[in-house]
Amino acid sequence: METLDLFEMRANCIRQRVMLCFNGPISRSLIEEIGHALRKYLEDAEASPGGAMDVFAVYVEMTQNIRHYASKMNYSEADGAATVVVSRDEQGRYMISVGNLVEAPDAERLLQRIQQLAALDKAQLKAAYKEQLRRPRDADSPSGAGLGLLDMARRSSEPLQASLQPMPDGRSFFCLRAVFANA
Template identity: 50%
Template sequence: MSSPDLYGLRERFEKDNILLCFNGPISRSLIEEIGNALKNYLKSEQLSPASALDVFAAYIELTQNIRHYATSSQLPGADTATVIVSHYDGCYSVAAGNIVRASDGRKLVERIESFANMDKAELKTAYKTQLRQPRDADAVTGAGLGLIDMARKSSKPMETTLKEIGNDTAYFSLSIKI
């Protein structure tokens, strides 16, 4: 096995304005450690507290969703996440992806695309409607508000892709602009 081209990777990161990149199995403690590094970076950039909080919240929501999905689905490889935070055109992008069951991915893409067709008022109504829904006592995750909240905070419609990779699995990715 040859050594990776770290300089080439560094050049790519600089070209794409990538501030943070992680690829590997995601755990609760790792989410926290990377989150701390992200907070420190955003603080050093003197980003407004509200914007820094939105970027951090998007990172937390995406990574925790991957972790919860991996735990509940027991799908091999679902816990391996790719997370990228970048900055360009005055906008921060938080993107994350992982392996999912293709059927789960299609449902998620459909749900996210429905948010893209909503304006801010409709997203607010959807959030309030979801907030009022009775919560399943057996649910291991939250009340289902995270995606709607991210759509509300995103400065552009969230972008999602689903790439079929075989054996009824796909690679799902979601990107949020703040």
């Protein structure tokens, strides 16, 4: 087994201004604990209450989506693992980045939906959110990419960014990033 270079990992985290980082299986209690740490960090950094709430709400939505997807797909603990990073750049913007394994067709649909949302301005996102609220829930449609994704897009100060890394097993490693300038 390769020796873990914690000093280099720490240097990378400092250089990239990482506040919180987690990689592994994600449970409801873990989402809660990381959420408490995130709230404390935002409080200590004197983030605006509204901005801090946006960061926290998007963190919760992202991580719960990963957890629900892994459960729905009956992924093993290893396959259901997530990578979660919260960082702050030189301009003071907070960024939440998450990644997880997703079945390739689901990943493609999700990527397309995020690209569609990225093309909308704040007024259009608000209108789409209200329209989605009024729609009856389709029991046959796959969960996800509905209200939660719209809410994340509305709360983020920049368009959501997503990418896919194809895996040899027919799945993709899906990455999603939200940026918050007003926190």
